[in-house]
Amino acid sequence: MKEKLNALAAESAAAIAAAGSLDELESLRVRFLGKKGELTAILKMMGRLSPEERPVMGQLANSVRADLESALEAKKAELGEKALEEKMKAEALDVTLPGKHIETGHKHPMYIALDELKDIFIGMGFTVLDGPEVELAEYNFDKLNAPEGHPSRDWSDTFYFDKDSRVMLRSQTSPMQVRAMETMPLPIRIVAPGRVYRKDEVDATHSPMFHQVEGMVIDRHITMADLKGTLNAMVRRLYGENTKTRFRPHHFPFTEPSCEMDVQCHKCGGVGCPTCKGEGWIELLGAGMIHPRVLEMSGIDPEVYSGWAFGIGLERTAMRRFKIADLRLIFENDLRFLTQF
Numbered sequence: 508m509k510e511k512l513n514a515l516a517a518e519s520a521a522a523i524a525a526a527g528s529l530d531e532l533e534s535l536r537v538r539f540l541g542k543k544g545e546l547t548a549i550l551k552m553m554g555r556l557s558p559e560e561r562p563v564m565g566q567l568a569n570s571v572r573a574d575l576e577s578a579l580e581a582k583k584a585e586l587g588e589k590a591l592e593e594k595m596k597a598e599a600l601d602v603t604l605p606g607k608h609i610e611t612g613h614k615h616p617m618y619i620a621l622d623e624l625k626d627i628f629i630g631m632g633f634t635v636l637d638g639p640e641v642e643l644a645e646y647n648f649d650k651l652n653a654p655e656g657h658p659s660r661d662w663s664d665t666f667y668f669d670k671d672s673r674v675m676l677r678s679q680t681s682p683m684q685v686r687a688m689e690t691m692p693l694p695i696r697i698v699a700p701g702r703v704y705r706k707d708e709v710d711a712t713h714s715p716m717f718h719q720v721e722g723m724v725i726d727r728h729i730t731m732a733d734l735k736g737t738l739n740a741m742v743r744r745l746y747g748e749n750t751k752t753r754f755r756p757h758h759f760p761f762t763e764p765s766c767e768m769d770v771q772c773h774k775c776g777g778v779g780c781p782t783c784k785g786e787g788w789i790e791l792l793g794a795g796m797i798h799p800r801v802l803e804m805s806g807i808d809p810e811v812y813s814g815w816a817f818g819i820g821l822e823r824t825a826m827r828r829f830k831i832a833d834l835r836l837i838f839e840n841d842l843r844f845l846t847q848f
């Protein structure tokens with residue numbers, strides 16, 4: 508039995524030293540120390556020994572087991588370290604390699620134009636307002652002095668939700684004038700950008716959905732001069748210091764007097780060219796002094812207060828700003844187009 512134990516000790520020490528992996532080591536542990544292992548098998552023969560021999564052999568067996576266990580433990584630590592080292596080598600990261608290019612998006616050209624506009628007006632002390640696209644005809648028309656029967660309320664131009672024509676997709680941002688007058692303390696200085704809807708066929712200059720920015724000022728002693736001064740300041744910021752403007756008489760139900768503002772054509776400088784269709788001027792926006800009846804309907808005394816308003820088309824502003832020829836490009840989301848700005 509002594510020989511068997513010594514042979515086991517030698518054999519197991521050699522096998523453990525030669526083990527190349529943690530799996531291999533585990534199977535050696537089972538082979539030598541397991542319940543059905545070789546040491547257990549030898550110990551089963553203890554019963555056949557004499558009472559004198561038993562403690563001696565027991566001691567030897569215990570020391571063989573202890574050696575085996577510590578050899579296994581030491582090898583396990585060694586192999587574990589080696590495995591970790593290999594893993595680190597395999598997963599090594601070369602921080603000097605060039606990184607993967609991450610495509611970052613950027614602002615849509617129309618929003619670049621919008622943000623420019625907002626900046627200009629915020630700089631002049633205006634508040635930016637947001638409002639509903641599903642609007643009451645009361646706000647889109649009645650309170651803007653376009654009563655029942657007014658041609659702008661026609662079914663052929665307007666998206667209504669009900670047969671009584673009370674709820675609609677707003678056809679202009681001007682209802683924000685009324686919403687501001689009803690909710691804000693005087694004096695008021697606001698711009699209100701947003702989507703508007705009209706029953707137009709899609710072509711190079713029309714879309715049933717487009718964007719406007721409404722602007723409005725109400726205070727004591729506000730005149731047309733304030734309107735012209737503010738709009739000229741805006742145009743100079745948008746199109747350059749020397750940009751010329753002109754104001755033509757026009758009609759809107761909610762302003763009196765009303766006008767349209769043109770800018771001198773940036774292409775030809777006013778001589779006339781294809782861009783301005785030979786006119787020398789390009790129409791930019793509608794504006795005017797708020798009609799006294801509109802002020803009154805929203806509870807503002809027109810004897811004390813006066814104001815002006817304007818509405819500018821955002822797509823057109825962006826098209827001019829970036830020289831985009833076709834409105835449809837703005838909505839098509841084609842990256843070949845969008846990444847140019």
Ligand code: PHE
Nearest residue numbers: 679681793794795816817818
């Ligand atoms: N709402 C008008 C339009 O859509 C523009 C406008 C706004 C005119 C404010 C005057 C004052 O054409």
